[in-house]
Amino acid sequence: MAYSDKVLDHYTNPRNVGTMDKNAGEVGTGLVGAPECGDVMKLQIRVNPETKIIEDAKFKTFGCGSAIASSSLATEWVKGKTVEEALAIKNTDIVKELSLPPVKIHCSVLAEDAIRAAISDWKKKQA
Amino acid sequence: MSEQNAGLKTAPMQLQVIQERQLSQHQCWSCGDMRAEHFCAACGHMQPAEPTDFFSFFGLPRKLEVDEAALEKEFYQLSRKLHPDLYSRASAREQHWSLEKTSQLNDAFRTLKDPITRTEYLLNLEGIQLEEQSKVATEQARAFGVEKKQTVPAELLEEAFELNMMLEEAKAGGVDDDLRAQLVATRDSLTARLGRMQDELRAAWKKWDNGNRAAIDEMVDVLNRRSYLSNLVRDLQEVLS
Structure with a gap:
């Protein structure tokens, strides 16, 4: 099965790979996994406390090209959005953007789970 | 007649x-x-080829304790008897059945001989679609604005993540004697844990075979946890070889 150009682009040149201090108050961390394939994805966001805008995002994914591309794209998309706007990102948006085939839809599901988990972690810290 | x-x-x-x-x-x-x-x-x-599940193909009940040696013997016997070469001069429909049945036979044997694929297949027959469940859970989390509950404990994901990081460094930076010893020890302990999961799975099989449907949830749980460890063992093996 061939990867789409966009997947290849993110896979060979992933955006925002890295980690942030998970104990920092303005950082939210999401660590999620896909038991179907054993992929693990960590996605972190740094939120501006005043504006609630996600100013930076980092990811590290161990998995196939589509999982890496999905998380790379997710970090690009959440940056500059408010937390509430980021929660509106759906896995189907990622499927469309990357032209993922049906067997790789779970990779996009994983990326959506990661965004939601990171935001939830950040919200817990604000409480 | x-x-x-x-x-x-x-x-x-x-x-x-x-x-x-x-x-x-x-x-x-x-x-x-x-x-x-x-x-x-x-x-x-030879009787007509018909769509059938893999257990029925071998005349087996839908149970998970399978005599794998007997299954293999049956596989070889049937492959000889169904072989398309034997039907090269038979009617067109018999030739077709022979091809069809041989292909069913290969798929059925490949799936049932392995304890893990056999379990996954049975779960599928029972309507358990792990990927579909995961997608539905994500959609529910979205609808309720909550975080999706992961199917495995957070500690296991942490552990898998950290080990993957270690492996990536080993791949990039080379493996000296100390690191090799550490990787071998990790591989061996993960392999031992996989063995214990196999035992858990067998215990769930027994329940299923005795008619306890609650065993399905236990099997799903073991398979979910297992995939992370088996990936790690595979990747460790690759770095060590």
């Missing part, structure tokens, strides 16, 4: 269709005797 046909002539059209269908399902197409699974017990003719 001829008596039956005589009866059919006077039967209304619809009844005739039903009777023919029953004939095709339960009787040998060649001699009309009650048919066996793949070959007629009376005349020995």
